[in-house]
Amino acid sequence: MARYTGPRLKIIRRLGTPLPGLMRTDPDLRRPYPPGQHGPTRRKKLSDYAFRLMEKQKLRFHYGVSEKQLKRYVADAFRRKGNSGTNLLQNLERRLDNVVFRMGLAPTIPAARQMTGHGHVTVNGKKVDIASYQVRAGDVIGVREKSKWKERAVEAMGDPNNLTHPSYLEVDTNGVTAKMSQLPEAGDCPLDIDPQLIVEYYSGK
Numbered sequence: 001m002a003r004y005t006g007p008r009l010k011i012i013r014r015l016g017t018p019l020p021g022l023m024r025t026d027p028d029l030r031r032p033y034p035p036g037q038h039g040p041t042r043r044k045k046l047s048d049y050a051f052r053l054m055e056k057q058k059l060r061f062h063y064g065v066s067e068k069q070l071k072r073y074v075a076d077a078f079r080r081k082g083n084s085g086t087n088l089l090q091n092l093e094r095r096l097d098n099v100v101f102r103m104g105l106a107p108t109i110p111a112a113r114q115m116t117g118h119g120h121v122t123v124n125g126k127k128v129d130i131a132s133y134q135v136r137a138g139d140v141i142g143v144r145e146k147s148k149w150k151e152r153a154v155e156a157m158g159d160p161n162n163l164t165h166p167s168y169l170e171v172d173t174n175g176v177t178a179k180m181s182q183l184p185e186a187g188d189c190p191l192d193i194d195p196q197l198i199v200e201y202y203s204g205k
Contacts, residue, residue: 004061011061015054020163020190021062021101021109052201058193063092064109069132074202085195086186093166093184096121097131099141103171103178104162105153120147135180142177150176163190 004011008023046054060070077087092098097113100121106112113131115121121128122142123135135141143153153176165171166188170179186195 004064015058015061017058017192019058019062021064021098024107024161049201049204052197055193055197056201058191059088059092059195059198062109062191063095063098064113065092071202074199077199083186084199088198089186089189089195090184091134093168093188094134094136094180095131096123096128096133096135096141099135099169099178099180102163102166102169103141104157104159104165104173105143105149105176106156107159107161115149120144120149137180137183140177140179142175 008019012019012023056070060067065073073088073091074084076091077084080087093102097109097116100106100112100116101109105121106115116131117129119127119129120143122144123133123139125140125142127144143150154173157171157173157176165178166184168180168182168184168188170181172178189195
């Protein structure tokens with residue numbers, strides 16, 4: 001399945017939870033029920049499969065990855081030692097577009113992906129334009145010196161609507177850089193989600 005480019009608020013309402021990587025939303029403007037012509041009617045209780053599917057969809061839409069990409073991340077999480085759910089979230093949090101987003105350089109992950117693809121981002125001083133690039137502990141992420149985004153970066157990082165910086169990033173707002181001081185933990189994901197349910201979803205396939 002290709003990356004989703006449709007109405008973002010519709011997805012947020014369907015899944016019933018904010019997805020900060022997909023869209024900044026004002027909770028006061030959101031109708032607290034799924035979209036549809038019948039409005040806030042009572043919905044059937046979700047089956048175990050449907051509940052696991054929704055947890056998977058939250059993860060996929062927040063990070064903006066296709067189903068094929070997510071399957072690859074899950075397969076890698078199964079191969080590595082340790083908890084598969086934690087490994088999966090770690091893989092997604094280490095994506096360069098996500099790190100740019102968590103630094104505060106972009107308001108959403110799609111915007112961070114565009115910024116990365118246009119060559120504005122550096123890793124250890126070298127331009128990297130691959131959004132899925134896996135940032136490693138010790139890497140320093142910044143904005144290319146000759147980038148037109150450089151002047152706006154400090155203002156963007158100071159936006160009060162940005163998410164709180166995660167524990168794995170040492171952010172220098174004035175220098176417009178961030179160092180990944182350690183690998184992300186499961187708790188660094190900003191979603192209210194149970195990664196074990198996603199592991200179970202793919203284990204049953």
